[in-house]
Amino acid sequence: MPSPLRLGQVLRGRLESYTVSKHIQEDVVWLARNLKNETVVVKSVRGHPRIKNERDVLRRFQSRSPYIRPLIDEIQDPAEPTTIVLKYLESDLWDTSVRKSLNRKEIKYVSKRVLDALSVLHEDRYVHTDIKSANIFVNYKKDESEIRSSEVQLGDFGGSYPDDSKWAKSGTAIGAPIWNSPEVIMVTPWNTATDICLIYGGDFHIFRPKDVRHGDETYGLEVLMLQREYFGPFPPKVSVIFNAETLQSIVYLEHLVPPSERRPFRLVAEQEVGKEDKEFILKIMQMDWRDQPTAKELLRDEWFRTE
CATH class of the missing domain: 3.30.200.20 (Phosphorylase Kinase; domain 1)
Incomplete structure (x- = not known):
């Protein structure tokens, strides 16, 4: 073309x-x-x-x-x-974090602004569908400040649709699996809870499969397995929101991840992720989307009021 x-x-x-x-x-x-x-x-x-x-x-x-x-x-x-x-903004958050990892103040600064943008979309039941560091754009401060960004804006709304659209109702996957929520990977209907974002930056991603390339048939399943390892299992109550075929896939997934290979995020050492940061992430990363706080609720979270 x-x-x-x-x-x-x-x-x-x-x-x-x-x-x-x-x-x-x-x-x-x-x-x-x-x-x-x-x-x-x-x-x-x-x-x-x-x-x-x-x-x-x-x-x-x-x-x-x-x-x-x-x-x-x-x-x-x-x-x-x-x-x-x-x-035009100077850079994006992915490039910024590759150059130098974001400190805790920067993570909060960026997170609050992204959540503000999402809360506006979610008020009208619109879903961004592709929240990732490469779609968060920044301008830099001229001085050597603890917070490098003078401006933060969420971009790339080409895949944004209301949760009653045909894309959402049919469970159409939009964006890369590595950034998708469990319900999107399993091709089930999605809504505003799908817009999730992680604290990790740079060229590391907690859900990036080690032995499977992006585009391979099993890539999405590998991402889902990692989500299950860190933030699972799926609670029994998902039986009322997923169909029989999806529930069968969940049972299959449970057998693929034996207890010895599970790495609960709640057990991550505090040297890697501090206690307050870990608690905040655990509130967001739920295998049942109904348990996730809304963007507005997260903006009121104690995490933003402490240093």
């Missing part, structure tokens, strides 16, 4: 014109310069509704939280495909 944009191309939006300056990601994301020579992000793709959906979601929500990366313009010429202009 040919790229919808090219370097040096002039795009005319509702508000002003932009010149495409750099290709960033596949045939979807570019950098461009406006008439003031300021950098902006341009997203465009042919034959897929993702960009149009992101535009519509941002129109609905961006005025309700300063922690949602905003839509700043929409391209009129060329009219097709749908092309949007977004605010």
Whole structure:
């Protein structure tokens, strides 16, 4: 499929014109310069509704939280495909944590802002579906501060849908399995509880399979097994929310993970994860989504009021 944009191309939006300056990601994301020579992000793709959906979601929500990366313009010429202009931020949280692990203050600073953005979506029963460090964008402070980020905004809303959409009701998997909740991996209906995020950063992920590559047929199962090892087992009461086939898969999973191989997260040494941090994560990481606190409840948690 040919790229919808090219370097040096002039795009005319509702508000002003932009010149495409750099290709960033596949045939979807570019950098461009406006008439003031300021950098902006341009997203465009042919034959897929993702960009149009992101535009519509941002129109609905961006005025309700300063922690949602905003839509700043929409391209009129060329009219097709749908092309949007977004605010540019210097980096993302994945790159930031690879350079240097986030300290405890930074983790709380970022978590509070992401939860604020999610609480706005969840009020209208919208699910982001792809919460991960690469979709959390940051600007840096100029000084050497304990908290490096001067600004934090959640982005990439192309896969965001309400929980009564056909995607949610059918259990359509959106995003990579390593970031998915158990109910998504098992292809069951999902809702706002699916938006989960972990404290781990850098190039380490607690649910990354060691011996299976992303894209392999069993990759999702391996991720689910690791979730079960750390935060399981599934409580018996899930029998009322999952169908017989899914319950059979859960029984199968229980036999795949013998007690000797289980590594409960609650037993992680405090040298690795402090007691208060561990308690906060355990509140979130529930195998039954009905037990998870909402984003608003988490924002009121004692974890944010202690150092």
